[in-house]
Every structure is written in C-alpha cells, then in structure tokens.
Amino acid sequence: MDNKDYKLFTLEDFLSDDFFIASVKSPVRQSTAFWQDFVASDPPNISEYLVARRYIESSNEILPFITDREISLLWDNIVAETGLNKPERRPRRKYMLYPAAVAASVLMLFALWPSDDVTRHVEICEYACAKADSTESREAKLILSDAKTVVITDKEAEIRYDDSKITVSRSQIPKEESAKYNQLIIPKGKMSRLTLSDGTKVWVNANTRIVYPAEFTGKQREIYVDGEIFLDVVHDDRPFIVRTKGLNIEVMGTRFNVCAYDKGELERIVLVEGSVRVADKTGGNKRVLEPKQMYEAAGGETRVEEVDVRKYASWIEGLYYFDRERLENVARLLSDYYGVSIVCSEKTGGFACSGKLDLKSDLDEVLLGLSLSLPVVCEHVGDDMYIIVLKND
Structure with a gap:
C-alpha cells in the first residue's frame, strides 16, 4: 500500500x-x-x-x-x-x-x-462517511463544496434548491458553486426547513446531519441522514430512498418521520400517510408500513406497532406530545431543542410524563410547566446548565 x-x-x-x-x-x-x-x-x-x-x-x-x-x-x-x-x-x-x-x-x-443507481447509493454512503462533520458546533452549516461553506445564524433557517440557485434565508447562491453532494449540519438549539431540488420538503431537527445531491439525477432519488428529519416527499416516477447507518427506506410520495443517529443503536420510522418500504443494509427484514405504524430496529431485532403519530411528528410544529415518557428522555429532547444541558437527578429521571409541551415558549416557561405537573423543581446551575430535582430535596 x-x-x-x-x-x-x-x-x-x-x-x-x-x-x-x-x-x-x-x-x-x-x-x-x-x-x-x-x-x-x-x-x-x-x-x-x-x-x-x-x-x-x-x-x-x-x-x-x-x-x-x-x-x-x-x-x-x-x-x-x-x-x-x-x-x-x-x-x-x-x-x-x-x-x-x-x-x-x-x-x-x-x-x-x-445499475448506476446501485453504484450511486454506495457513493452517497461513502461520501457521508468520509465527510462526517460534527454537529457539536454552535452554528448551523451548509457545506456546498470543499471550498464553500455557508454559516447559518438563524434559529430556524429556510433553505431552498431551485433550478439555478440555492436560497439560504435571505441570501441566494448560484447553483454552480455547489458540488455534487451537499451537507446540512444542524446543531443543538437549531432547526431547519429544507426544500430539495425535486420539491420534497424536509424538516431537519436539532443535532442532525443530512447529505443530499444538489440535483437529483438517475432513476432514483437518495439522501443520507444521521439524526432526525420529517419528510413530505413529492410524488415522482423515481423512488425516493432515505439511507441511514442501518436502514434503507423507500417511498414514492408520502409523509413520515425518521430518527436514526449514527452513534445510536435505535433506528425508528413513523409513517404519517402514504406507504414506505423499510429494509436493513443487507436487504433483509423487509417491511411495508401503513399509516400510523412505527418500525423500530435495535440490536438486530425489529418490531412494528401502531402509534399516535403526534408523539413522533409534532416537533415540526413546535410541540412535543408525551405518553408516560420517562422524564430523563424529555430532558434530553429539551436539551437538543434549546441547545442547553438539562439533566435529571437520580430520583427524578424515571418519572413518567404525559401531556404536551409548547416549544414556542421560552425554556424557563417550559421548565415551569414541568414543575407544576410533577413534584420537581428545575434549578439553573450555570449559563447553559439545568438540573431537575425533587421539590423537597
């Protein structure tokens, strides 16, 4: 060598x-x-x-x-x-x-x-692996090429791909400045709404990286996701394929949520409407989902069950629904959304939460709502650090 x-x-x-x-x-x-x-x-x-x-x-x-x-x-x-x-x-x-x-x-x-399309999916996965930029920075980034990176300061940026240009919030960039694949990196505390070249809309949650072509070519449309996104896929004769570390999700035109972090074990698909076909990287464990079904894969095991889709898709509207969710999981979601550290004490992490959180409110209001519905208080212990403890501790 x-x-x-x-x-x-x-x-x-x-x-x-x-x-x-x-x-x-x-x-x-x-x-x-x-x-x-x-x-x-x-x-x-x-x-x-x-x-x-x-x-x-x-x-x-x-x-x-x-x-x-x-x-x-x-x-x-x-x-x-x-x-x-x-x-x-x-x-x-x-x-x-x-x-x-x-x-x-x-x-x-x-x-x-x-065919070329099979080779192309190998290429996008290789690219996503080779160009794996971290989501740990404070600012969102749109990487158009090795020579062109756009830093995004908006909390909820709008990005749109047209025939000749890329619009990022209020700025426009000629499409010829873009390489074949682009990479959008959204850190904790930020979100984004992305419109791909075929008109497909993608809501990109905090702590997420998405790799996609500036222009879809060939017989199928493909993107790669490390994190959580919600898609409203435009119907096209070409199938639309979402690739993650462990799964391939194929659709024609539909709305669904994908949560699959490269560093995590659990991968989850929730179908809101339409139809999706899910398979693992080997092509095995194939399942076709119906609306209101969830597919989960972890540790080599898979399962499908009916769910309340609001619990998994309402984040795109600035809401979180919970049904007996552990408080430590709620704290982790709030940490990602607001870009701060929120942890639970050993005594409070297992509390079950049910209800709705309006994330359009500021963090202090959200944490106050938690303290009114549970026997906890949220203590501010640093510039960006909260701890949830029992009220009588």
Whole structure:
C-alpha cells in the first residue's frame, strides 16, 4: 500500500490488490480510515473503486483464476451497464474474483451487475462517511463544496434548491458553486426547513446531519441522514430512498418521520400517510408500513406497532406530545431543542410524563410547566446548565 498510487488504479488493479480486498472483506480501523480519505480526495477513478468495492462486498466465495478473454468480456458488460470507459490493457498477474452469489461462471454474475443507481447509493454512503462533520458546533452549516461553506445564524433557517440557485434565508447562491453532494449540519438549539431540488420538503431537527445531491439525477432519488428529519416527499416516477447507518427506506410520495443517529443503536420510522418500504443494509427484514405504524430496529431485532403519530411528528410544529415518557428522555429532547444541558437527578429521571409541551415558549416557561405537573423543581446551575430535582430535596 505504501508505494501505490490508488488514484491510477483500474477496476482490474483494485480486484487484484491484496490490501484492497482485505480492506473490504475484513476491515480494520486503519484500512477504513485509509479508504475514507481516498474517497474524500475525489479521485478520478472513483467509479471504478466503487464498482470494485460493491462487487467484493456482495461476494461469498472464491472462483478459480480467470483468463484475459473473460476479463475483456467482463469489462464489456461493465461498460454496457455503467458507462465506464474500458481501460487500455496492461500486463497483470492472475487473480481471483469473488462472486456475488454461487454461480456457474463470472459472466453470469455480470449479467446481474447493479445499475448506476446501485453504484450511486454506495457513493452517497461513502461520501457521508468520509465527510462526517460534527454537529457539536454552535452554528448551523451548509457545506456546498470543499471550498464553500455557508454559516447559518438563524434559529430556524429556510433553505431552498431551485433550478439555478440555492436560497439560504435571505441570501441566494448560484447553483454552480455547489458540488455534487451537499451537507446540512444542524446543531443543538437549531432547526431547519429544507426544500430539495425535486420539491420534497424536509424538516431537519436539532443535532442532525443530512447529505443530499444538489440535483437529483438517475432513476432514483437518495439522501443520507444521521439524526432526525420529517419528510413530505413529492410524488415522482423515481423512488425516493432515505439511507441511514442501518436502514434503507423507500417511498414514492408520502409523509413520515425518521430518527436514526449514527452513534445510536435505535433506528425508528413513523409513517404519517402514504406507504414506505423499510429494509436493513443487507436487504433483509423487509417491511411495508401503513399509516400510523412505527418500525423500530435495535440490536438486530425489529418490531412494528401502531402509534399516535403526534408523539413522533409534532416537533415540526413546535410541540412535543408525551405518553408516560420517562422524564430523563424529555430532558434530553429539551436539551437538543434549546441547545442547553438539562439533566435529571437520580430520583427524578424515571418519572413518567404525559401531556404536551409548547416549544414556542421560552425554556424557563417550559421548565415551569414541568414543575407544576410533577413534584420537581428545575434549578439553573450555570449559563447553559439545568438540573431537575425533587421539590423537597
């Protein structure tokens, strides 16, 4: 790896490189970081890298050595499916390829090779991983390219993508200043409303990162989410796919909430109207949701149940509904929304809360409402720090 320029590699080179194959089949922290940096550098052979990676990821056994003629035929299939240019032949050593499933020949595998749209979803996930900026800053950021970042000072910013421009609150930015993928980062204490290029509306909650293309192309629309969003998806002949760390959610036109943090174990989908199909990253555990159903996945287990959607979607209207919710969970939600630290004492964290909080009120009013409905008081112990304790403590 030390003396190799992977930016010059062809598909054949990747598939015959021991370090690349080992990195995909048995990744370790160092190899993962190496390839994340490689993708972040926007190499000219990114398409060949993604095709090679996708091929190895989907494999499960080793085929015998293959001939130059078979490699040439494989490339003909790849060119037909993806539009990549066929490389000039160069001397190479024999190598083994990994099939996508048990098959009689490699040529049969490439007859089933994924389309550009499959490659594209690998690309957006790779990009989201490589460009994972933190939500810990105090200001919201719209990252349009490596050279262009817009700092957003509004508490609830409006962002809209049109044919030729991007509108951020009261400012307009020519769309040509944007790279292929954009990244919106909303820290604690902020929110945003985003209108994508197809007209789909996205409410972005505090402590959330969303990656999306400046313009949807191809046969499907895709975004990546680390955090919580609510979507009102515009109906289109192309499916709309939300990708998270562990799930793929596919819709045509619908309204639903997604809560899935990269650092958390629980991922939750709540459908308000329409229909969504949910699957894990392996394509398993597929479920089709009906309105008022919730899908949860954690620790390899999944479940679907009917819920009161207000509890999960009312935050876009500045309201929180609770039904016997633990006070420590309410405190965490308020911490994210108002951008301060609110913690519960050991005696109060397990109290059950039911009712509604109006988040359009200032924080002191909200905390006063809690103290009137529960045997607690909220003590201000610092500039941005509150602790909830028993009234008689």
